[in-house]
Amino acid sequence: MNTKNLTSEILDKDTKTEKHKIQFFENQWIFLILLGLILIFALVTPPGSFFSFRNLQNITLDASTILIIGSGMTLLLIAKGIDLSTGSMAIFSAIAAATIMVQLAGTPDEVAQFQYPHLGIALAAGIIVGIAMGALWGAVNGLLVVKSKVPPFIATLGTMGIALGLAQVWTGGINVQHVPLPFQSEFGLGKMAGLIPWPVVVAIVIAAFFWILLAYTKFGLHTYAIGANVEAARRVGINTERHICILYTIVGALCGVVGILDVARFNTASVASHTNTPLSVISAIIIGGTSMHGGRGRISGTIIGALIQAVLLNGFIVMGVTPFWQNVAVGVVLLVAVQIDQIRRRSN
Amino acid sequence: MKRVLSLMLVMVMSVIAIVDIVAQTSTAGEKSKVAQKSYKIVLVSAQSSNPYFFTINAGAQDEAKTLGVSVVFQAPQANNIQSQLTVVQAIQATKPDFVIIAPVDSTGMIAPLRMMKEDNIPVITVDRDVLDTSVRLGTIISNNKKGGYMAAEYLSKALGGSGDVAYLGFTPGIQSVDDRHTGWNDGLKEFKGLRLAGEAFETSDLQSLTAKANALLTRNPNLKGIFASFTNAVLAAASAVKNAGLSGKVKVVGFDASPDEIQALRSGAIDALIAQEAYTMGQLAVRYAVDYLDNGTKPPDTTYTSFIVITPENVNSPDIVPYIYRGAK
Numbered sequence: 001m002n003t004k005n006l007t008s009e010i011l012d013k014d015t016k017t018e019k020h021k022i023q024f025f026e027n028q029w030i031f032l033i034l035l036g037l038i039l040i041f042a043l044v045t046p047p048g049s050f051f052s053f054r055n056l057q058n059i060t061l062d063a064s065t066i067l068i069i070g071s072g073m074t075l076l077l078i079a080k081g082i083d084l085s086t087g088s089m090a091i092f093s094a095i096a097a098a099t100i101m102v103q104l105a106g107t108p109d110e111v112a113q114f115q116y117p118h119l120g121i122a123l124a125a126g127i128i129v130g131i132a133m134g135a136l137w138g139a140v141n142g143l144l145v146v147k148s149k150v151p152p153f154i155a156t157l158g159t160m161g162i163a164l165g166l167a168q169v170w171t172g173g174i175n176v177q178h179v180p181l182p183f184q185s186e187f188g189l190g191k192m193a194g195l196i197p198w199p200v201v202v203a204i205v206i207a208a209f210f211w212i213l214l215a216y217t218k219f220g221l222h223t224y225a226i227g228a229n230v231e232a233a234r235r236v237g238i239n240t241e242r243h244i245c246i247l248y249t250i251v252g253a254l255c256g257v258v259g260i261l262d263v264a265r266f267n268t269a270s271v272a273s274h275t276n277t278p279l280s281v282i283s284a285i286i287i288g289g290t291s292m293h294g295g296r297g298r299i300s301g302t303i304i305g306a307l308i309q310a311v312l313l314n315g316f317i318v319m320g321v322t323p324f325w326q327n328v329a330v331g332v333v334l335l336v337a338v339q340i341d342q343i344r345r346r347s348n
Numbered sequence: 349m350k351r352v353l354s355l356m357l358v359m360v361m362s363v364i365a366i367v368d369i370v371a372q373t374s375t376a377g378e379k380s381k382v383a384q385k386s387y388k389i390v391l392v393s394a395q396s397s398n399p400y401f402f403t404i405n406a407g408a409q410d411e412a413k414t415l416g417v418s419v420v421f422q423a424p425q426a427n428n429i430q431s432q433l434t435v436v437q438a439i440q441a442t443k444p445d446f447v448i449i450a451p452v453d454s455t456g457m458i459a460p461l462r463m464m465k466e467d468n469i470p471v472i473t474v475d476r477d478v479l480d481t482s483v484r485l486g487t488i489i490s491n492n493k494k495g496g497y498m499a500a501e502y503l504s505k506a507l508g509g510s511g512d513v514a515y516l517g518f519t520p521g522i523q524s525v526d527d528r529h530t531g532w533n534d535g536l537k538e539f540k541g542l543r544l545a546g547e548a549f550e551t552s553d554l555q556s557l558t559a560k561a562n563a564l565l566t567r568n569p570n571l572k573g574i575f576a577s578f579t580n581a582v583l584a585a586a587s588a589v590k591n592a593g594l595s596g597k598v599k600v601v602g603f604d605a606s607p608d609e610i611q612a613l614r615s616g617a618i619d620a621l622i623a624q625e626a627y628t629m630g631q632l633a634v635r636y637a638v639d640y641l642d643n644g645t646k647p648p649d650t651t652y653t654s655f656i657v658i659t660p661e662n663v664n665s666p667d668i669v670p671y672i673y674r675g676a677k
Contacts, residue, residue, distance in 0.1 A: 268429075
């Protein structure tokens with residue numbers, strides 16, 4: 001029994017091409033909105049302020065966190081899952097990574113004096129531990145959802161609090177001090193070829209990976225199938241429980257990556273960060289055209305959604321708009337996107 | 349139809365934003381030109397909704413009007429490094445003449461301030477400082493150690509020299525509040541009649557703070573005084589004392605003078621508030637900025653502003669009113 005053929009039949013060749021056509025059209029649509037926003041901001045701000053290479057570079061930097069987590073989360077949303085604990089997982093991973101780096105780089109006195117005799121191994125260990133911690137929390141989420149049948153919203157709400165609380169217990173609420181500076185100067189603030197900030201490079205690589213995974217592999221196909229009709233997917237032979245668990249673990253690992261990038265960019269790990277991350281990630285994905293009802297979505301949409309949010313935030317600050325209006329604007333855009341989603345669903 | 353709707357929405361948003369900016373700039377009005385140029389200064393706060401920072405802004409705006417320069421107020425979406433970094437990066441794009449900032453984190457904000465320095469944008473920090481002082485010209489902060497000491501001093505006087513006291517503060521990590529704790533402990537060493545019965549630390553979540561305040565009261569039935577070292581702790585302590593029916597029997601001394609703290613003071617739940625000179629901070633910052641831009645005069649490395657003790661007796665006096673923190677407009 002060839003699973004792939006049966007899954008394709010489940011998705012029904014015709015509606016699949018039809019769906020892809022609609023999604024492609026919508027993504028063109030969202031892309032035009034992105035370009036429109038950039039154009040409007042470029043026109044209403046002093047020349048060379050919003051529309052400058054440096055500022056556009058900063059926008060991509062702002063969007064990179066959302067995009068990294070969003071890439072994995074897109075798959076999760078397509079499979080009708082959701083994860084609210086992304087911010088807490090990123091915080092926990094950041095603290096784990098930073099603590100390891102500080103402990104291994106040298107003795108407390110050396111590190112306080114900016115001497116790092118074991119820099120290489122400290123950084124490597126920190127990165128591995130950070131991602132592992134994230135993946136671990138993700139697996140916890142996955143097992144909770146799959147084994148104990150707790151709705152994903154509730155399960156991840158629970159781990160959000162637990163992970164954050166444990167992070168606070170671990171650090172006593174104080175930021176991790178004495179993180180090796182080279183990690184920040186060479187990587188966190190560095191640029192590839194002097195042009196693209198490394199965090200943006202990481203985001204692009206990850207987005208590309210998940211784009212290919214979702215659009216061209218059996219794994220991606222199964223993800224769509226589970227989102228479209230989980231019962232049918234199971235009967236066709238897809239191990240839906242394992243698949244869903246893997247998706248949550250992936251999201252956790254990606255939060256680990258974000259945690260490490262935080263340590264690289266800010267030279268510290270703080271429990272106060274990522275308060276808006278879970279909702280920003282979900283907003284970006286929805287704006288990008290993925291439906292909360294599962295079964296449809298593309299990474300290209302998530303990329304555009306993340307950029308739209310970053311452009312709005314940056315553009316309004318450059319314009320000098322009061323901070324409170326910025327919140328209003330971002331909320332309005334989300335509502336418009338959901339409205340379009342509703343119209344789309346009804347017309348199908 | 350969807351096409352038209354979405355485009356219309358984007359246009360409506362832009363119009364709203366433009367109207368907002370026009371409204372802001374038009375209030376600048378005529379000014380007596382004291383500064384050499386109409387400099388563009390940006391004030392970045394650490395939180396988006398905190399009367400303390402609005403008061404700093406009020407001082408800055410008034411000074412700006414007098415000197416003929418403009419101050420734009422910006423706040424991060426959330427009280428964390430990522431959010432403030434987004435604001436700082438966007439502001440760099442507007443090429444301001446000067447930036448006044450209350451850094452959200454003393455380590456994490458070093459690199460962004462350094463980037464502004466390399467971009468030749470001068471920076472002063474207010475309310476708190478960063479650990480690497482080379483990235484900013486100077487700092488204007490309250491002498492928080494002195495403020496904590498003053499709290500101990502006030503309680504000692506109010507309790508007739510002796511009694512059990514407790515401390516309710518922010519989890520360690522913010523320089524300004526940590527200094528208040530240090531000053532308080534120094535004060536306790538000197539005013540030996542005060543006995544420290546308990547301490548509790550929490551983040552700014554009001555519910556958790558109130559729970560901790562209740563716990564302090566329950567565990568120490570002989571408690572006579574509480575020092576709450578930041579706004580939400582003060583509100584939590586006031587609420588706990590009122591609920592236990594101990595208003596007046598347990599004296600609460602708090603930091604800061606936000607409108608709700610003043611209300612609690614008037615209602616008798618709080619005995620005294622140690623208000624920071626937030627308005628003065630804003631004024632000084634703009635004055636230093638213009639002086640630097642006009643004449644190249646570097647501000648002092650550290651300028652300490654002082655405190656006003658507000659009690660139910662003086663809360664209505666006209667000298668005290670400027671020190672009460674205000675709202676956004």
